[in-house]
Amino acid sequence: MVTTAAQLDAADPLARFRDRFVGADTDLVYFDGNSLGRPVAAAADRLGEFVRQDWGGRLIRGWDESWMELPTRLGDDLGRIALGAAAGQSAVGDSTTVWLYKLMRAAVDHAVRTDPRRTEIVIDTDNFPTDRYVAEGVAAERGLTLRWIEVDTSAGVTAAQLAEAVGERTALVVLNHVAYRSAWLADLPELTRVAHAAGALVLWDLCHSAGAVPVALDESDVDLAVGCTYKYLNGGPGSPAFGYVNARLQDELTQPIQGWMGHADPFLMGPGYTPAPGMRRFTSGTPPILGMVAMQSMLELVEEAGIDAIRAKSVALTSYAVELADATLPEVTLASPRDPAIRGGHVTLRHDRMREVTARLWERDVIPDYRDPGGLRIGLSPLSTSFDEVERGIAAVAEALR
Amino acid sequence: MVTTAAQLDAADPLARFRDRFVGADTDLVYFDGNSLGRPVAAAADRLGEFVRQDWGGRLIRGWDESWMELPTRLGDDLGRIALGAAAGQSAVGDSTTVWLYKLMRAAVDHAVRTDPRRTEIVIDTDNFPTDRYVAEGVAAERGLTLRWIEVDTSAGVTAAQLAEAVGERTALVVLNHVAYRSAWLADLPELTRVAHAAGALVLWDLCHSAGAVPVALDESDVDLAVGCTYKYLNGGPGSPAFGYVNARLQDELTQPIQGWMGHADPFLMGPGYTPAPGMRRFTSGTPPILGMVAMQSMLELVEEAGIDAIRAKSVALTSYAVELADATLPEVTLASPRDPAIRGGHVTLRHDRMREVTARLWERDVIPDYRDPGGLRIGLSPLSTSFDEVERGIAAVAEALR
Known part of the structure; x- marks a missing residue:
């Protein structure tokens, strides 16, 4: 049985950090924090x-x-x-x-x-x-x-x-x-x-x-x-x-x-x-x-949260994405290590149609990126990403693949 | 006879641009726009x-x-x-x-x-x-x-x-x-x-x-x-x-x-x-x-003002600085071309004591920079500098040299 995102968010010791980023209050699903992280809200005023x-x-x-x-x-x-x-x-x-x-x-x-x-x-x-x-x-x-x-x-x-x-x-x-x-x-x-x-x-x-x-x-x-x-x-x-x-x-x-x-x-x-x-x-x-x-x-x-706690959340986020993909995307292959100990902060899901799927997701404000061959890359930035966002995003991938 | 700064500012077709820079409303004399220009006020909001x-x-x-x-x-x-x-x-x-x-x-x-x-x-x-x-x-x-x-x-x-x-x-x-x-x-x-x-x-x-x-x-x-x-x-x-x-x-x-x-x-x-x-x-x-x-x-x-008009004001500013230096700083040598046609946007005044003079000027919010040998470098950024600023600055140099 898949754990619910709400349960995971409620138990996340770093959940409070999400509000400190610009745009985290919108419905956009951002799966590309590994390409361009969201701005810290304080940075706008600081600049x-x-x-x-x-x-x-x-x-x-x-x-x-x-x-x-x-x-x-x-x-x-x-x-x-x-x-x-x-x-x-x-x-x-x-x-x-x-x-x-x-x-x-x-x-x-x-x-x-x-x-x-x-x-x-x-x-x-x-x-x-x-x-x-x-x-x-x-x-x-x-x-x-x-x-x-x-x-x-x-x-x-x-x-x-x-x-x-x-x-x-x-x-x-x-x-x-x-x-x-x-x-x-x-x-x-x-x-x-x-x-x-x-x-x-x-x-x-x-x-x-x-x-x-x-x-x-x-x-x-x-x-x-x-x-x-x-x-x-x-x-x-x-x-x-x-x-x-x-x-x-x-x-x-x-x-x-x-x-x-x-x-x-x-x-x-x-x-x-x-x-x-x-x-x-x-x-x-x-x-x-x-x-x-x-x-x-x-x-x-990062200093306030601590890099080890960040890594723990990162592992939890990518593991949850893999868990959801296993359960709801049977047509997709995992093109990342299954063992979280040898996996970084993102997960790549492979399917022949992923280039077209990425374009369709972008239209719906779900933003992963695409990397050949057939890879939908889901980047999960630990401090700004919620488990709810992962759940909504994977559901959108399932819909786009249908 | 030296023309007054007020006359020159009144006749300056680019005078209105000064207000569009951060800090131009303070008493600080900024003679270093050729090292680090003042921010355009709009840039703070824009960032x-x-x-x-x-x-x-x-x-x-x-x-x-x-x-x-x-x-x-x-x-x-x-x-x-x-x-x-x-x-x-x-x-x-x-x-x-x-x-x-x-x-x-x-x-x-x-x-x-x-x-x-x-x-x-x-x-x-x-x-x-x-x-x-x-x-x-x-x-x-x-x-x-x-x-x-x-x-x-x-x-x-x-x-x-x-x-x-x-x-x-x-x-x-x-x-x-x-x-x-x-x-x-x-x-x-x-x-x-x-x-x-x-x-x-x-x-x-x-x-x-x-x-x-x-x-x-x-x-x-x-x-x-x-x-x-x-x-x-x-x-x-x-x-x-x-x-x-x-x-x-x-x-x-x-x-x-x-x-x-x-x-x-x-x-x-x-x-x-x-x-x-x-x-x-x-x-x-x-x-x-x-x-x-x-x-x-x-x-x-720069586009709004036009680069030729900017150059005309730049020549007027450096010429005014030279004119004031000639009239009020007899102990100083001009270490820049006297002919404005072969002079850029700054003027260097030479004197053995200029290193110490620069330090003293900085304490009084008059900011030129110093370059060996003995050079007080007066950078005059055309859109942000007024003739009044030049006059006050050269007067401060005269006082610091005394």
Whole structure:
């Protein structure tokens, strides 16, 4: 027997958070918080205040007073609240793509310098497109080769597959923590260990996990990580991304985009480039302060709720979606792991007609997204999604499939 | 005899625009609109509305409805209103630093591919630090050399100096349209002609001119340009930058940061990277939509006022500052061109004690900035600055110097 949504919502210790998001009071079913999270209601006012008081009132003085340090300060907050990273290793700015480029270049240049035989980047065929495109570009410009791990699009990279792919030629391994298609939650500690055992560096893309799934970067001694902030971190469309570089590596790595913010003394405006010590050397241009305001509101909520409680609700939400799909959508295949321990914050349901079904659902204010092959992707943002919303959404899928 | 500020304000056809900025009703003297422009008052409400209605209401649908095209649509607006660039050649996103990196790499790789003898980047010693740092990095990674033009810090690069520096070894010339220290307004048409005559590409940095000085990129057949939007374009601290690539070059150039937004079909999520045709191939990651909202408000004001009228007021403002400095600050040297035809939107006054003077002025809510050697930089943002503000500010400098 399927538990009722009302029972689950009544028992949900995080239910009260839903009211703190814009639009949660409407009938819209939002199954895409893993692509663009809802705004935190407080962010709307906070942005107006920022314009009038911080920017408009302090003007250029804001840089000295707080903005200059914001990329690393907010990076530290993010590290503490969501990434399991001690201070001094994370920074906010740029896009995920630019961070991927900078950190891949830093990593492969370091690997090749240390051991010229390390000429391969290991990456999987279902890695997020940007990661693959950036890796392709970096490999081409540095004369390296890509070694592909073929993965099942309903799953992701296993430790056994990685162990087979890495070796003395591996410079860098690039992996997604949660696969964007299947929601496969990679075994980050074990895969990191496998990469390290082969003498390779590893770069984790946390786009689909940060804010929904606890990440323990320091505990696993991860080398590098990047992620966006507009999914479960609710920073708004195109909000700035983040990068993480393990402290033990920072002084050994150099990144290619040498801007004034990464200089040892940005206001020296001297003749040559000297990289800053620590995490700041991985930054480049003037930091996007306005774009960080909404993210700060969300990070406060994540800290208040606690990332472990968020994960518990996330598991409950995706499990409920799977339970409802099993019971009411017999024609559909689950294209995500059934075991919640290896599943991230979304669930993908496969059926030949899902492209057309997605379009029909959108017309009815039920908003999942579609990913080939035949995948209806149901993203469940833990703090803003209710079990009732899941129930109504799955019922709408059933109706659209009829 | 010095004209009074009241007379000048009364005769100013753009005086009415001042009230449309946050904080213009206070006594603060703001001499730093060339570093961080004041917010347009409408932007504060617009951002709140964006969060509640656009982001919060449309959610992921916003990408299909308008955001996906915003980087190039806003680029086109910017081109028409301020850059003298026909549609399809400008895009907004990233930071100036990242644009500099992408376009320098695209340019030098193209030049070397076309003619392997072209192994030099020509740049001046007083070019903005980020431009020099990026050029230094690009030269190092591509095995090129930098050829430096030594310039007077009270002036900038002349056509004669450039003609002497360029030749058959030049791949790319990197120049500032308005020098950040002296406000020297480079002869963009003539310098572009000199670079082209030597067979070189030219990249103009418009950070200190866009929005205050008319730019005619197409008319001079400029190859490449970049600029920020937080100075005279009032986009807010760290608002996204812009890049321009002349249409005749777009399909021949490839940039290094291959992200999903620059792919021919971003949602194909296919196996390999195929650059988009046209300007979009120079974009990389998810565009920073929230960061473009304030800039749109300012562009509307610039269009309403007209860039030529803005330039006329800018000349009047800087000329008035020079006139007052001549009359009341005998101990000070003008470290900017005296001829307004070759001066941008700011004026630099030199004196040994200016560092200390700047600190003292800040305590009194008079906000210029300081640039070595001994330069008090007075930035006069045409739409938000009154002649009265200039008069009060110069009087405060006189007092602080006493």
